[in-house]
Amino acid sequence: HLHEATATLSLDCFVLFSSLATLFPNEGQSAYAAANRAMAAFGAARAAQAETGACHGRTCVLHWPLWAVEGMQMSDAVRSSLGIQALPAPAGFSLLDRLLRGEQLEYWIAWGRPEA
Numbered sequence: 001h002l003h004e005a006t007a008t009l010s011l012d013c014f015v016l017f018s019s020l021a022t023l024f025p026n027e028g029q030s031a032y033a034a035a036n037r038a039m040a041a042f043g044a045a046r047a048a049q050a051e052t053g054a055c056h057g058r059t060c061v062l063h064w065p066l067w068a069v070e071g072m073q074m075s076d077a078v079r080s081s082l083g084i085q086a087l088p089a090p091a092g093f094s095l096l097d098r099l100l101r102g103e104q105l106e107y108w109i110a111w112g113r114p115e116a
Helices: 002-006 030-052 076-082 089-100
Strands: 013-019 058-064 106-108
Touching (some): 013 030, 058 089
16 A cells, blocks of 8 residues: 555655565464565566656665564574574664665675674
């Protein structure tokens, strides 16, 4: 509904906040991962509509890891096996600012140990 409600507005950017679960679904998150993948597919469709002038503003899909704040959590075993750590909020906001100035449709954001 938000897309339809904003289709005629001169938006700079239409941002969809997704999850790394689309790439690394873990046990018990298949529906969540599928919903986030569907959101990313919607983002691609919206970007194509923007190219034709049917809506306005760049579409950006951000696939975030867990943030180091209250909310959803990942088990220590899964976090360790993937090498992913919770994203500190200041780093997340800095990344958000930088990525919104980018040109890609999708960004996959990970935080942790690159060697894992």
